Amino acid sequence: MSKGNSKDTLENSADGKVRSIEETLSLDQRVEIIKKSVENIIYALGDDPKREGLLKTPQRYAKAILEILWGYFADPEDIIGDAIFEQDYSGIVLVRHIKFFSMCEHHLLPFFGNCSIAYIPDGKIIGLSKLPRVVKFFAGRLQVQERLTEDIGKFIEKVLKPRGVAIYVSAYHLCLAMRGVKKEGVKMDTVFFSGKFQHDDNLKNFFLKQIREDRKIEI
Ligand SMILES: [Zn+2]
Incomplete structure (x- = not known):
């Protein structure tokens, strides 16, 4: 994660390297490369990329995927901004x-799917609206659910230095639902605990009990 002049850098969560924008492609170059690739996929499927219904599909896909994966072009510390506040509260958020x-x-x-976040502050809290933005930022990259869960937990640890963090992610994967054995209804759950949540079974169980109640809510 970059600090300071963060607009000029971006981080790839897969390898953790920070690269300057100058070393990367322009938006137009990215769109062109993705368009060409989508045309090739349509061609490889045996359909005609030039037929009317598909003619603008590569362009639309390029725009859509660049919007969906916006996390490659943002800095999570910009998302947080100045929304971290000193607060003497030692309960669970x-x-x-x-x-x-x-x-x-x-x-x-x-x-x-959905993500639940708990932390126990140590003098600092974060603006409530920022946590959904943090989740969406890390979701806005190519991910595996295990790393997504850890990325969120470790980022909250880094910016708040709380006494403990607990993250619970529950998600449907279309790669599981639409192919292979076609397990349509299967959800995957991943959990991250640190600090007090890791070492105190009462806290861990309190968190998991709240989450179990949530499981009655449909995605
Ligand atoms: Zn997959």
């Missing part, structure tokens, strides 16, 4: 059922 959409890096197909 729990934000539940944040909806997100992401793209599986193994199949380039969507996975989507």
Whole structure:
């Protein structure tokens, strides 16, 4: 994650490297490359990329995928901005059922679901509206659900230095639902615990009990 002049850098969550914008492609170059690739996919499927219904599809797809994967072109610390406040509160902050959409890096197909976040502050809290933005930022990259869960947890640890963090992500994966054994209704759950949540079973169980109540809510 870059600091300071963060607009000029971007981070790739897969390898953690920060690259300057100058080293990367322009928006027009990205659109052109994606368009060409989508044309090739349509061609490889045996359809005609020049038929009317498909003619503008590569352009539309390029715009859509660049919008969906906006997390490559933003800095999470810009998202947080100045929304971290000094606050003497030592209870649990729990934000539940944040909806997100992401793209599986193994199949380039969507996975989507919800994320619940809890933390125990150590003098600092974060503006409530920022946590959904943090989830959407990390979901806005090619991901696996396991890393998405950890990315969110570790980022909250980094910016708040709280006494503990708990993250719960539950998602449907279209790569699982639409292909292979076609397990349509299967959801995947991932959990991240740190600090007090990791070491105190009462806290862990309190968090998981709240989440179990959430599971009655449909995505
Ligand atoms: Zn997949």
